[in-house]
Amino acid sequence: QEYTALKLKVVEWAPKAAEAVKGKIPEDAKVYLVPATLRAETMYGQTCCFVGPTITYGLYKASEKEYFVITERAAKNMAYQGIFEKEGVPEKAADVLGSDLIGTLVNPPLSFHKEVRVLPMESVLATKGTGVVTSVPSDSPDDYAMVTELAKKADFYGIKKEWAELEIIPIIQTPSSDLLAPYLVKKLKIASPKDVKQLLEAKELAYKEGFYQGKMLVGEFAGEKVEDAKPKVRAQLIKAGEAFAYSEPENKVVSRSG
Numbered sequence: 001q002e003y004t005a006l007k008l009k010v011v012e013w014a015p016k017a018a019e020a021v022k023g024k025i026p027e028d029a030k031v032y033l034v035p036a037t038l039r040a041e042t043m044y045g046q047t048c049c050f051v052g053p054t055i056t057y058g059l060y061k062a063s064e065k066e067y068f069v070i071t072e073r074a075a076k077n078m079a080y081q082g083i084f085e086k087e088g089v090p091e092k093a094a095d096v097l098g099s100d101l102i103g104t105l106v107n108p109p110l111s112f113h114k115e116v117r118v119l120p121m122e123s124v125l126a127t128k129g130t131g132v133v134t135s136v137p138s139d140s141p142d143d144y145a146m147v148t149e150l151a152k153k154a155d156f157y158g159i160k161k162e163w164a165e166l167e168i169i170p171i172i173q174t175p176s177s178d179l180l181a182p183y184l185v186k187k188l189k190i191a192s193p194k195d196v197k198q199l200l201e202a203k204e205l206a207y208k209e210g211f212y213q214g215k216m217l218v219g220e221f222a223g224e225k226v227e228d229a230k231p232k233v234r235a236q237l238i239k240a241g242e243a244f245a246y247s248e249p250e251n252k253v254v255s256r257s258g
């Protein structure tokens, strides 16, 4: 499985995360949350970044002045793939619990929303990708169901309601809708992130319709088919130093919905 790993720069830490990293990295170091995605062409529509609240993340040294927030498992894979300056064993500067990251402000490359918050998602798997997931509610039914839930129960989740209410901008046009994920969530009567089975079905439908029938509505490749735009957007992000290729051993790939 070849992912695109995206660099979301930390602009401001949540208080507990700030405590966890204090004095552990150089003052002028840049830190990134690094989600792994299969949908580089949707990055215009990022509205937040999900972490698993019970997952322990590490701050791993990518180069002298750059650190990545990812799972240990991902750090080991990256060290092995020559993504870090130092090959072999990853260097960890600090641990930080997912729940302590919530509220952290990050800058997602390419996105219309220049600053988005880190928010909780229980279904994030520590065993897949980097354990960090960027949220695109226009095109990912899981993400749409989760941001809807977070906005509804902001107090319960310990977040500010407005963090989950960023405008959802149409990115891709398909025969069904310009906002395929919200459309499918409604159509399959998905009420919450707990509707795992319907969400899995919605995800499969969204992947298929988005890829084979989707047309870009925004960005440099507006008007082009998703099929054609996808590799171009990815190449652009990589060239700009805002993303890199990250691959996962095949047998370890598990679907988000089990």
Ligand code: ZZB
Residues within 6 Å of the ligand: 036, 037, 038, 039, 042, 123, 124, 125, 126, 127, 128, 129, 130, 131, 132, 133, 134, 135, 136, 138, 139, 140, 141, 202, 203, 204, 206, 207, 254, 255, 256, 257
């Ligand atoms: C942005 C995005 C935009 C994604 C979209 C999907 C869609 P899959 O499909 O389940 O095999 N993901 C990545 N890592 C994790 C994790 N550790 N736990 C849970 N979910 C994870 O895996 C690929 C997708 O699952 C990734 O692509 C990521 O969400 C999420 F419009 O990134 B995606 C129809 C889907 N649309």
